[in-house]
Amino acid sequence: MERKVAIFRKEHFNAAHRLFVPGWSDEQNMEVFGKCSNPHYHGHNYELIVKVTGVPDPKTGYVINLSTLSSIIKTHVLAKFDHKNLNLDTKEFATMNPTAENIVFVIYEILRGQLDKSLDLSVRLFETERNFVEYPA
């Protein structure tokens, strides 16, 4: 019987960001985004949980080698975002607002492109211990 199982890898990165819409006034941005719109930025310890689901390879017993998954995340996600200013240092958020929602979309697309099509992917991103997003929803 081909049984699917989910395997998870946790990683983390620390980054600065600011939530704002460039076309809006400072007042309008403050009204919508509050202190998250501070022009001098603020930051978070982001916790990333990557879930990969598939049928284990009958020879290895692996859905995916966790060391491979960790390397993919480190090379393609953490290297871009860790100890960076998401607004200023990343091309992904040069014009897109770096909300947790948008960050999880970006991370999903990056990882989707690196994983075999037979594997299902889900990404959960914690901005704080109490605020987190998940995609696909």
Next chain:
Amino acid sequence: MVFLTRIEHFNAAHKLYNPSWSREKNEQVFGACANENWHGHNYELYVTIKGVPDPETGFLFDVKKLSDIIQEHVTEKLDHKNLNVEVDFLRGKMCSTENLAMGIWEQLIPHLPKTVTLHSVKLYETPRIFVEYSG
């Protein structure tokens, strides 16, 4: 004698960068933390006071009042701020977790009543990195 701890948190941007050094030297010493455009953390702050509970209330100190003091004199100054640019008590100092914890201690001392003693300020920069200062 009993110890009472209140936990608060704040999110902030910072960088570790000594302006009197070259960019190369900053990167050599502080690595990724020296990124010119800043990075950030979710800081967790543990403030511990000690003393003898009041026999009538059973309280060492009203923990709501302790929370208000921390929020007014510490977290309101730090939360969603850039530590290098916007914080009066860190001006001219390196924004290391060590200096931040010591600065928080200095902020709290004048606002605590004589009946309690500040025992320690413990500050987590990440879940795996923290400092503790006891004066």
